[in-house]
Amino acid sequence: MNYLNESIDQLHQNLVHQKLSAKELATNTLDNIKKTDDKFNSFISLNENAPKEAEAITEFDTPLAGIPIAVKDNIVTTEMKTTAASRMLENFVSVYDATVVSKLKDQKAVIIGKPNLDEFAMGSSTETSYFGVSKNPWDHTKVPGGSSGGSATAVASGQVVAALGSDTGGSIRQPSAFTGIFGIKPTYGRVSRWGLIAFSSSLDQIGVMTKRVKDAAYVLNAISGHDERDSTSSMREVPDFTKALNKDVKGLKIAVPKEYFEIGVSDEVKRVVNEAIKVYEENGAIVEEVSLPHTKYVIPTYYLIASSEASSNLQRFDGIRYGFRASDVKSLADVYVKTRSEGFGDEVKRRIMLGTFSLSAGTYDAYFKKAAQLRTLIKQDFDRLFEKYDLVMGPTAPTTAFGIDAKNDDPMTMYANDILTISANMAGIPAASIPAGLASDNMPVGLQIMAQRFDEEAIFNAASFYEDYSKFYEKVPSEMEDK
Incomplete structure (x- = not known):
C-alpha cells in the first residue's frame, strides 16, 4: 500500500465496504515499507x-479503525523497541504503552512501526540518530529535518498516511516544512506526555504529521484529552477538530511578525510564504505586519532552558537500571562515566554539558534564571x-531542506534553523506547518500558523482553506516520481 494518494476518509470507506480488509492493509503497508525503506531509512x-x-478488527466504527499509523521512536510501545535513536536504548522494550498509543489502540488504529529521529530528539536534521540519517523524499541528498525526520519521511514518501511526532522547539513543524506535509504541535497540555521519553519537560509536546489537514484532525481527536498520569495535562474539553474545517477566512485577523522575515530567511522562502499569505488577504482576511521584539533572544533562551531540563531528565540513563551498560569497568564511577560516554552521541553530550553548566551554583542566576x-x-x-489577532503567520524554517553533512561541523548554524519555531513552544501555544509551495530548487517551503492557547480549531480552519486552494497534497516528491 502506497499512501501518496490516499486519505483516512478514503481508506475508512474501503474498509467499511470491504474493498480491502484491515489485515490486507497492514500487510501491504509493511511490505511497502520493507520494499522502500532502504532508500529512505524512515523506520x-x-x-x-x-x-x-x-x-482482529471486525467493526470499523471509528475513523481510525484498521488504519496503520507510525509512532516516533521516543514514544514507548510494548510491541516494539523504543530506542530514542540512541545506543543508550538500542534494545529497550517498554512494559507499558504511552497514553497516546493506548488512545490510538482504543480507536482500533494499528501501530505499524517506529520512525527514526535525532538522538533523544536533539537535532534539526535526523543526522544525530545512532541508526543513520533519514533521506528527504524530495531529494535524497538533503535532510528531512528533525528531530521527527523519520516520521516526516514516512508520511511524505507514502509509507504511512499518518505519524506521531514530538515537538520541543519545532521538531514536528520544521521537518513537515522540509518534506512538504502538514504537521501540528497542539497546545501544551492538550495531549498527554506520559510515555514520551523526556527531553525538555516544559517544552515537549506530542503532535501529528500527515499529508492532508483533515487526516491530522482525526488523529489529534484520538490522542487529545486529560490524563491523570500527566500532571501538566489539561482538563479542558476536546472539540471535534474535523468540524473546524469550514474554510472561511473572511474577516480573519492575521499578524505577520516582521522579525520572521529578517533573521536569516532566504529570499525564496520569503517569496513563497508572502504569496501564500496574500491568498488569505485576497479572500477577505485582514493581514497586518506586527513586531515580536523578543524573537532575537529565542535561540539562547531555548538552548539554555532545553539543555538544562535535558541535563536533569537524562540523569536516569546511567547504566544501572536499564539500557546500555559499558563493559570493562572497574568501579561504580567507571560504570557511570563509560556508559554515558559510549552510550550518548556528541550532540546529546553537548546539551547535557551546557545544561549542567547553566544549572550549577555559580552560573544559575546568570544563565538559567535569565533565560526563564x-x-x-x-x-x-x-x-x-492575541488580544487583537486570531492567528500569527510566517515561514516555518529560514531555508528549504539543506544537504546531508552540510551543517554538522557548525552546531550554532544548525541551532539557528529553529529560530522561527521555538517561540510557540516557549509560549505553550498551538502551531502548525502547511506546505506553502515549492521554491526555485523544487523543494517545499512551509507556512507556519500559530494561534492562542487551545485554539487548534483556528489553525485547522486556516490550514484547510490553504490546502483547498493549493492542493499541494497532489504533488509527488521528486524521488517518488516514475522515472
Missing part, C-alpha cells in the same frame, strides 16, 4: 505482528498579539 522498528492485530525571565517576555509578546 527503526516495524511491528511484524500488525497483520494479526489488524485481522526571557521566556516570560516571549510569552507576553504573543499574549499581546
Whole structure:
C-alpha cells in the first residue's frame, strides 16, 4: 500500500465496504515499507505482528479503525523497541504503552512501526540518530529535518498516511516544512506526555504529521484529552477538530511578525510564504505586519532552558537500571562515566554539558534564571498579539531542506534553523506547518500558523482553506516520481 494518494476518509470507506480488509492493509503497508525503506531509512522498528492485530478488527466504527499509523521512536510501545535513536536504548522494550498509543489502540488504529529521529530528539536534521540519517523524499541528498525526520519521511514518501511526532522547539513543524506535509504541535497540555521519553519537560509536546489537514484532525481527536498520569495535562474539553474545517477566512485577523522575515530567511522562502499569505488577504482576511521584539533572544533562551531540563531528565540513563551498560569497568564511577560516554552521541553530550553548566551554583542566576525571565517576555509578546489577532503567520524554517553533512561541523548554524519555531513552544501555544509551495530548487517551503492557547480549531480552519486552494497534497516528491 502506497499512501501518496490516499486519505483516512478514503481508506475508512474501503474498509467499511470491504474493498480491502484491515489485515490486507497492514500487510501491504509493511511490505511497502520493507520494499522502500532502504532508500529512505524512515523506520527503526516495524511491528511484524500488525497483520494479526489488524485481522482482529471486525467493526470499523471509528475513523481510525484498521488504519496503520507510525509512532516516533521516543514514544514507548510494548510491541516494539523504543530506542530514542540512541545506543543508550538500542534494545529497550517498554512494559507499558504511552497514553497516546493506548488512545490510538482504543480507536482500533494499528501501530505499524517506529520512525527514526535525532538522538533523544536533539537535532534539526535526523543526522544525530545512532541508526543513520533519514533521506528527504524530495531529494535524497538533503535532510528531512528533525528531530521527527523519520516520521516526516514516512508520511511524505507514502509509507504511512499518518505519524506521531514530538515537538520541543519545532521538531514536528520544521521537518513537515522540509518534506512538504502538514504537521501540528497542539497546545501544551492538550495531549498527554506520559510515555514520551523526556527531553525538555516544559517544552515537549506530542503532535501529528500527515499529508492532508483533515487526516491530522482525526488523529489529534484520538490522542487529545486529560490524563491523570500527566500532571501538566489539561482538563479542558476536546472539540471535534474535523468540524473546524469550514474554510472561511473572511474577516480573519492575521499578524505577520516582521522579525520572521529578517533573521536569516532566504529570499525564496520569503517569496513563497508572502504569496501564500496574500491568498488569505485576497479572500477577505485582514493581514497586518506586527513586531515580536523578543524573537532575537529565542535561540539562547531555548538552548539554555532545553539543555538544562535535558541535563536533569537524562540523569536516569546511567547504566544501572536499564539500557546500555559499558563493559570493562572497574568501579561504580567507571560504570557511570563509560556508559554515558559510549552510550550518548556528541550532540546529546553537548546539551547535557551546557545544561549542567547553566544549572550549577555559580552560573544559575546568570544563565538559567535569565533565560526563564526571557521566556516570560516571549510569552507576553504573543499574549499581546492575541488580544487583537486570531492567528500569527510566517515561514516555518529560514531555508528549504539543506544537504546531508552540510551543517554538522557548525552546531550554532544548525541551532539557528529553529529560530522561527521555538517561540510557540516557549509560549505553550498551538502551531502548525502547511506546505506553502515549492521554491526555485523544487523543494517545499512551509507556512507556519500559530494561534492562542487551545485554539487548534483556528489553525485547522486556516490550514484547510490553504490546502483547498493549493492542493499541494497532489504533488509527488521528486524521488517518488516514475522515472
